[in-house]
Amino acid sequence: MNLSRKVFPGILPSVTLTASALLAGFSAQAFGDCERGSLDAKYCDENGDMVADLPADESEWVNPDTLIFAYTPVEDPAIYSDIWQPFIDHLSEVTGKDVRFFAVQSNAAQVEAMRSGRLHVAGFSTGPTPFAVNLAGAVPFALMGSDSGQFGYSLQVYTHVDSDIHEITDLKGKRVAHTSPTSNSGNQAPRALFPEMGVVPGDDYEITFSGSHDQS
Template sequence: MTTILLRRTFLSAMTVLCAGAFLAGLSSPVAAAECKNRGDLDIRYCDENGDLVADTPTDPAEWLDPSTLVFSYTPVEDPSVYENVFTEFMDYLAKKTGKRVSWYGAESYAAQVEAMRSGRLHVAGISTGPTVYGVNLAGYVPFTIMGEKGNVFGYKLQLITKADSDIKTVADMKGRKIAHVTPTSNSGNQAPRAFFKEMGVTPDVDYEVIYSGKHDNSVMGVVNGDYDAAPIASSVMDRMIMKGMLKREDIRVIWESQYFPTTSYGYVYNLKPDLAAKIVDAFLSFDWAGTALANEFKPRDRFIPITFKEHWAPIRLIQKDNGVVYSQEALEALKK
């Protein structure tokens, strides 16, 4: 089935986020009392099986079976570029599910989470840090990640500066202007706050934090001298170098972390079970060979199964260390 992409019209409609719609439909006290285990999940969700993600509703009347599946990719770079990158996959997703598939070019992490929580976004790729917010605030169920030859692909948090900068160590950032990405970005904010503090440098205290909004903004801001340094995701910078947006010799890596998982892919918890199963099958059976997806994300060449409980454990620990509470206030922080 050919995918019907309601591009500009749909994007305009999705850009208008209604706070009332977002907050509507909270679980009643009766429903909340019936849930024996919830963990960090919002009150409208339940986790009886202990896998840390929202359970599929037991009442078929609560299942979602849309005629058009809405798909979104994390707002890291130009959304219009990634619409083209994912077109072949969206066509395949339409074929496997028997549904039309429409693209939503989210402008922020908050937009993705709010759209999924309100039932307007059904399938998504959500960045590392915001994945935890999506799980707990929007009923997001991540189940796969991009990999290479059967191995889970990761990225490192890298602290970068301009090649000729006098910043040589983490301590040298004191008194400088440092670009962080967004408050909920793992490599662009959450992990640096946890790691740098352990190394004797506290963001917002020892240096000025300036939120750039996106990893590529941080990278180019360092190259152009707008920021003295920036913590970024190595995978984003690697893609930018491959595209010729900068040369590796333009920057210097001061410090880097262990590997973290990259963008997760998943669906909203209340999809009709057989539809959710078809979506999982579409991701795991998609042939990357010769596709724009393979070209954009090489050397990754397939989607590989993951679990939120196992693979996002270090990310949850970082957010816990930073005192993150998954609430309406936390969602508002996604917009800053």
């Protein structure tokens, strides 16, 4: 935990790369009774691996000529389009398909695009990943990391340099901007970690949502 004097939880979201059910080869279909765990009624999970199974009927599988890739919503999508170009080129080479970058405006829009079959491969932030898996049939296959093999990110709390907030417990009685309900570093992690540090978000301080890390 890094408490900086310069307040909002959460920066630098870790990103999980997922392929939709479509890339894995199937279209969403309404299943009857089957084991599905927490997955939406569109999917089955007979093998218990917590991700959607392929339909038994191979006629339901799809093989799009063009793959659509989207990165988690950011303030300037054009910059990230350039950053992801080497990955897009590689994906095109190994699949033999045209791959196009699609800029999404929100986590919800990204999940819905994959659920509807308009998005095939995506970099999801940590928080929305379970929603993508359960609601859109996403299958995580990679986590961003460094060349040294390290991965992860930090949860940081910021406050104004002239404020009277010096420790985590000083957040009591204050109003704190979390980023969005589905964000891990911006909401879920503070709710899980702060109580051990003496502060219960929502009880000890008022939570407001900024909408995104950039807006915070």
